[in-house]
């Protein structure tokens with residue numbers, strides 16, 4: 001598990017993605033076992049779909065990707081599964097995109113910062129303790145406690161022409 005490295009910029013480029021999915025599922029099993037919470041079949045299935053790529057995915061696309069037999073009668077089931085995955089830090093919710101993205105450092109308690117490219121929609125998770133400490137401290141002055149990943153909007157290296 002990477003500690004605070006930035007995901008390779010070309011995470012979406014050719015690589016053996018089945019390993020990413022395998023790692024994510026194993027991490028989820030470990031996290032759930034440690035916290036004595038259940039990774040039910042629907043939660044596992046939803047996590048797998050979120051991990052179908054490194055790009056953010058919306059709840060409706062997740063529902064559409066569920067095999068017919070697994071498709072719950074109510075989308076509520078999927079929303080509840082997503083709430084669980086977010087709560088356990090296995091998935092991050094991107095409020096600005098109304099979408100979800102798998103976390104590759106789920107076994108570590110972290111808030112994380114998500115760099116969201118406004119042009120291509122690519123999301124890169126970084127986990128810089130300096131940023132988190134600064135935000136936590138500033139928020140605490142207002143009696144505010146941060147409990148979700150920070151979304152930082154801008155342009156990725158590729159879109160800004162830096163790469």
Ligand SMILES: [Zn+2]
Pocket residue numbers: 011015016017018020021054
């Ligand atoms: Zn991958």
Ligand SMILES: [Zn+2]
Pocket residue numbers: 092103104105106110111112125
């Ligand atoms: Zn994360």
Ligand SMILES: [Zn+2]
Pocket residue numbers: 117118119120121122155156157158159160
């Ligand atoms: Zn971009």
